[in-house]
Amino acid sequence: MTKKQIDAEVVHSDSPAGGWGSVRGISRIFAAELDRPSVGKTLMRQNKPGGFMCVSCAWTKPADHHPFEFCENGAKATLWEQTTRRCTPDFFAEHTVTELRGWKDYDLEQQGRLTHPMRYDRRSDTYVPCSWEEAFAEIGRELQSLDPQKTVFYASGRASLETSYLYALFARLYGHNNLPDSSNMCHETTSVGLKKVIGAPVGTVVLSDFKTCDAIFFFGQNTGSNSPRFLHDLQACVRRGVKIVTFNPVREKGLEVFVNPQDMSEMLTGKETVISCQYHQVKAGGDIAALMGLCKQVLAAEETSWRDHNRHVLDVDFIETHTVGFEVFAQKLKQTSWEDIEAASGLSREALAEAAQVYIEAKNVIGIYGMGLTQHFHGFENVATFINLLLMKGNIGREGAGISPVRGHSNVQGQRTVGISEKPELVPLDKLATLFSFEPPREKGMNTVEACEALRRGEVEAFIGLGGNFIRAIPDREAMEAAWTSMRLTVQIATKLNRSHLVNGEVAYLLPCLGRSEEDVQASGPQTVTMEDSLSCIHGSLGKAKPASDQLLSEVAIVAGLAKATLAPNPKVTWDAWVEDYGTIRNLIEQTYPDMFRDFNGRLFTPGGFYRGNSARERQWKTESGKAQFTTPAMLSAIGVGDAPGRYRLITMRSNDQFNTTIYGYSDRLRGIEGTRDVLLINPAEMARAGLEPGQVVSLVSDAEDDVHREVGGLTVTPFSLPDRCVGAYYPEMNPLVPLWYHDQASKTPASKGVPVRILAS
Structure with a gap:
């Protein structure tokens, strides 16, 4: 967006949500995949009973579904997953990791689906192909040599209930509750x-x-x-x-x-x-x-x-x-x-x-x-x-x-339901102990902010990422990237290349997995996975598209492979049997959480999903007092620092051409911003008071009163309808401005919607 394109009026969109703009948004992505006619058939199965559940948002799937039960972003997510582009070993041989760190997020993901397990070679600064057997064996040896309390098992919000249950079990069998997930950063x-x-x-x-x-x-x-x-x-x-x-x-x-x-x-x-x-x-x-x-x-x-x-x-x-x-x-x-x-x-x-x-x-x-x-x-x-x-x-x-x-990501709520939590009091540890004949760790684990704090202190030795783009999503990104390479081991399980795969520990692996829309065939046949939506309904998901590569493993198989290579044998922990038939994992979930998952396998494809229940909906108040609690706030502002001359409240936001850290393009049509993400949104009156001009390029600097310099530059001043003393800019580009310590005081959720900043004019 050039200065000529910005006038004194606020940038806005004249189009409604939905409508032809939504159709054009889908068509732009769909046009790149016309050589794969099965994509259309895949979209028609999206969010329907017997079909597969969208990897985008967690909004519920209705029983009386529409002919096209997908939105613009949901279609983009599926088309992104079903792309014909491939990120092969040849690509990694041609580009060093240092070079790739200079690429934009969009360009990294544009390389397409990862096809082979890869090991980072520090001498050549490239990823090189390896076998699954080699990857599992070396990762297992590394984890065996480390203190479990100094390892972190992160999960993004897209992994299925089956994968999430096994991942949490793996962590606890290994010896820790360090299970941060994307919920730590949002809800x-x-x-x-x-x-x-x-x-x-x-x-x-x-x-x-x-x-x-x-x-x-x-x-x-x-x-x-x-x-x-x-x-x-x-x-x-x-x-x-x-x-x-x-x-x-x-x-x-x-x-x-x-x-x-x-x-x-x-x-x-x-x-x-x-x-x-x-x-x-x-x-x-x-x-x-x-x-x-x-x-x-x-x-x-x-x-x-x-x-x-x-x-x-x-x-x-x-x-x-x-x-x-x-x-x-x-x-x-x-x-x-x-x-x-x-x-x-x-x-x-x-x-x-x-x-x-x-x-x-x-x-x-x-x-x-x-x-x-x-x-x-x-x-x-x-x-x-x-x-x-x-x-x-x-x-x-x-x-x-x-x-x-x-909720945002498609199964972020469900992961917590089946045990991905750093809080041991939220997990039925006694049942796990009985089911699997071990003593689960009882110490509180690290959430996202705590894991980052420990990493900066040199107290984290290994990080396993089950999906997501952790480094791009967290606060204080520049400081965190600097600390990241001090770790001994980093492992990333993913479908596409992103920034987090390019900042590595001494030993690093990139493990490609099946997408949710793809067929997952194991020894017992095609497998179904499940997820929970924002309204606490559980849905079965059955992918049928051809996998992007014959080298891909399912998330379930990858978690099981890592666990087998790391843990001592336990006759009650049957990783191979669980991989062969995911129904056996659902039986375990039902045994662990019988009130919520009664007849789990029998209700997989209930139209609209099956409701797992909610005590507060029944007016059963499981609080300290046994009743619903009125609270009395001690403040009227949720901002963590006071107002000061020249200080603004930065609101980080997403465009309609992205989902979380995934950037689909540079068209934020619902706000009238095209061709760029490097903008500073501010109302015209504030612009005039600050002596700024539309189209002027400025920087934002942190004003968090902690003597740490944080700056993001190259932002084009763009008139936009916002309240006074508020400015807006895009996530995740603004994450370097969010101090790690600047978070909700009760939950440690990063406070990204009210970041104290100043505008630095060039």
Whole structure:
């Protein structure tokens, strides 16, 4: 994007979410794969019973599916996996690892699917091919020589329940609970926050609730880019009169207007559905204040209604029977001034009163949130205060109401369900001990931030990555890359080349695996894997596409191969039998978690998935008090540092042409930004106050008050609709600006939605 292309008006998109723009986005990727006609057939099986589950977002898969049950990003993810491009040993022979570290993320993944197991050769600075037997044997010898407590087994959010169960078992048989996963970087605040206040670490809503709710409140979630299939359900809600109120610093197109690409009449006429009846651009970090304003208004309405009409607005029976802490919270609301709420939220009292009125008038309310709440220094208070709002009218634990965090990666929630957790209290260790005749480690393991901190201290000797792009996703990237090479062993299990594969320990392996859309044939025949969606439903997934290479192994087989080479034999730990038939792994999951996985193998392809249950939905509060907990926030801002002259709050964001760290292209059409990711988004008034011009190239520098210089340069100043003192830029490019210590205080989730920065003009 050149200076000439940027005028004094804000950059924006005139197109709705969905519509022809979505079709063109898919077509751009699909055009590159026309020589592989089976791709179309593969897409038609996506997210359907008996088909395979998308590797992109974790939004639920409906029983009454559409003919095309995939969105733009889901189609891109499948086409990306089904590419005809191959990253072969010949490619690695032609390029040193040092050279490849200078490539952009997009260009690395454009090399296509990895085809052979590879070993890093330090003398030539290249990857060289090796056999699977060699890789397993050497990795096993290395792990045997190391202290298990100084190893880290990371998992991205895409590995199946079967793989995840075995991976967690491998770690504990080896001797540690160091099992960080991608949830640590996005929704760990949810797991910690919801567990504390309602006793369940995940959302309480199921898909049918959207058919009976009266209002939906959104905080910090970008549906259009991150979970576009959700727009079908939101459109249906709007059409039957549901009011949707959105709080987000960024005006995301998917929560403004939507044209359904599966409705030909809408496509031909351009008829749009307005999604949000109110859209409030809350200041980054101002959600606690906004929620306190809503709650304060609801409490005032209760007092007025009871005084004038002898009628309650609050659900007083629910509050008295099912909650604790309301009186203290109510007193805090009364003591908190509207002036402080307005200053911290960036919203007027009138705007908050208008939003609160929707909540007051609605019988059933669903609360939706994303990383705009979780990725803050005081993210726990964000989540807990949202729960306060819902508890005031009993909107937890009944039909048509509840809390629904929208998860990102396709099985990130499910991995935690079956044991990938650094917290031993969340895992049935006694059952594992009985099933496999060993004593599991009881010490708390390392989460992502703790693993990074230990690595910088020289206390991590080995890292195994089950998918993902860990180095690109973590905070303080430059410092972490510098520390990374001090490790003895690094192992990466992946489908495509990425940045994390290019920063290695002394011994390093790159192990290619099957994709989820590909056929996985073992001794007992084609195998099914499973995953859990955002709404706690379990789905079977059966890939049928031809694998990208005959050298690929499944994730299950790779984990088993590593474990066999590392661990002493145990007659109750039958890795070979588990690889031969994944149904035997599901039997183990059912034995370990009988309440959630009853008749697991018999329910694999239940239309819409089978619901594993949620105690809070049944109003069984597994909290310390035995009741749902009102909390009283001690602050109104979720930002970890105070305001200062020249200091801005950086919001990191994703484009609709990426998923997590995977960059599909350079078209953020839902924001009107084309051809680049090197932009600094800022509103025109702030631009003028800072003396900046549209198109000017600047740097962002950290203003975290820790005397560490962090800088990202080459950013083009781009006018954009954001609140005052807030700027926006793309993830993961901005990760070097996020200090490792700057995280939610309860969960250690990196606070990437309110990073203190300054603008450095050239």
